[in-house]
Amino acid sequence: MNRFSAFIQKEFRHILRDRRTLMILFGMPVIQVLLFGYVLTNEIKNAAIAILDPAKTEESIALTNKLVSSGYFQLEQNIPSEADLEAAFKSGKIKMAVVFPADFSVAPNKPADIQLIGDASDPNTATTLINYANAIIADFVQEKAPVASSGTAIMAIRTETRMRYNPEQKAVFNFVPGVMTLILMLVSAMMTSITIAREKELGTMEVLLVSPLKPIQIILGKTAPYLALTLLNALVVVLVGIYIFGMPLQGSILLLTAECVLYMFVALSLGILISTKAKDQMTAMFISALGLMMPTMLLSGFIFPRESMPVPLQVVGSVIPATWFNPIIKGIMIKGTGLDVLWKQTAVLGGMALFFLAVSLRNFKDRL
Amino acid sequence: MSTIISTDKLTKTFGAFTAVNAISFDVMEGEIFGFLGANGAGKTTALKMLTGLLTPSSGKATVAGFDVWKQPEQVKQRIGYMSQKFSLYEDLTVRENIRLFGGIYGLSMPIIREKTTSLLHKLELEPEADKLVKSLPLGWKQKLAFSVALLHDPRIVFLDEPTSGVDPLTRRQFWELIYEAAHQGVTLMVTTHYMEEAEYCNRLSMMVDGRIVALDTPGALKNQYQARNMDEVFRKIARG
DSSP: OOHHHHHHHHHHHHHHHOHHHHIIIIIHHHHHHHHHHHTSOOOOOSEEEEEEOSSOOHHHHHHHHHHHHTSSEEEEEEOSSGGGHHHHHHHTOOSEEEEOOTTOOOBTTBOOOOEEEEOTTSHHHHHHHHHHHHHHHHHHHHHHHHHHTTTSOOOOOOOOOOOTTOTTOOTHHHHHHHHHHHHHHIIIIIHHHHHHHHHHHHTHHHHHHHSSOOHHHHHHHHHHHHHHHHHHHHHHHHHIIIIITOOOOOSOHHHHHHHHHHHHHHHHHHHHHHHHHOSSHHHHHHHHIIIIIHHHHHTSSSSSOGGGSOHHHHHHHHTSHHHHHHHHHHIIIIIOOOHHHHHHHHHHHHHHHHHHHHHHHHHHHHHO | OOEEEEEEEEEEEETTEEEEEEEEEEEETTOEEEEEESTTSSHHHHHHHHTTSSOOSEEEEEETTEETTTOHHHHHHHEEEEOSSOOSOTTSBHHHHHHHHHHHTTOOHHHHHHHHHHHHHHTTOGGGTTSBGGGSOHHHHHHHHHHHHTTTOOSEEEEESTTTTSOHHHHHHHHHHHHHHHHTTOEEEEEEOOHHHHTTSSEEEEEETTEEEEEEOHHHHHHHHTOSSHHHHHHHHHHO
């Protein structure tokens, strides 16, 4: 029997018999994508609002209907007087209130006032809601203005906005690539570092090193199964993105696969590097989680825009593989970008892969 | 009898600390050669250099006629190793472990099957063949590990404190396996800190602070130090 295949067979057995590993490998990716996809969206649907409309004019009712039928808002309650506003906000049932004046009417050359009140205990949501409402009201005015002001010429600039590549502004378009960077890093780096650290902890690594297997065969044998499984994971994440969340795949699937493999190589070599430093599985897990997971989530630009970070954090972010991989997946999936644009990010990742692999191979034998 | 292991001023330093200090000795083919010493005396370090796990700082060693650092491939195929920690995979079955190590040492599938059958029979492990190793009692695991280390018919087997943590009865049974292997011409190099085990060896080397301070048969050592047993020999040597 071939030495190497005997070794790989064993590695698959370890994975399939360890429930914890299986959970991390197959449970986590799907759960994460679904979580990020459904829960952590920054788009808002059916936000509860209250309307205070003492006027009840034709226009105020029309505007209320327009707001509610937009899909962003849901009428929670009609408030009889301004005194009841406070209670409505305090109860937490509403996120925003629209207050019409008693004499509300849309007439030419006579500006009408509407008050929008947001619950800024959650500033992001409040801002988003107010913006949505403003846009809808502006639209309403545009519709009414020509009729109302027939005969009088008024100055108007009509802005036409197009949200390119993602007209519906689905947050999932951002999260699916982000989760890919996370999962591939997590599975590849954390799992390889843990599996190698485990052999060290149990003492079996010595037995392997005394055997005729070469160090490079041991490393490849330990990482190859994870490489295969991670690729499978990447496929699952992409499929969930496409079929459940309606992500497009504009670019080449071949290029996407190749870039994923490249990124996994970076992650795997990082995992090996960690395992040469860590004496046991717990240490390996902690280094991977703190050293790789957190920066990948926070500094790569996946959740927070890199442009608004302080310069030192931007510098730290630029040595994180995900920072370079994120634009690659987004480019390929959403914009259909090719290697002619993405060569720079690809080259950086390639350099990282070579560097980490060289360092970890050098460390491997000395440290064990 | 011919020499099968030979070291010449073998030395290992870790920074300023000298773990093994210029040890020179020869081991004959078919011999059970014991490495004795307190914890930290350097016996495990010496063993790790002979198996290629550690690179020596200076000196030379040949195992089975090959230079340990210049011809590691030839050496590796001819030696077996059982580490201080238990060296089989607990989450694999008995049969799978045998197959794995057979495979790693390049045995063909028919030979692995044949060896599996005879090994299971010898250890009376047939009913446990498809059970996970972790379900076996420690003594059985040790015996299985030793048999697996012998699977590829190595000429030398290195055993690093193989019996630590097992009860005296199992230890005896384990030594019966060692004798049997020696009887078949396998050379065994054993480190231990159980002094009664030292009596079982053909020859012993006593290590103190990285040096070999005594090397002879157990009988000759007892005579030389006028001691009744190896424990006394060891205490007299350690006292200086």
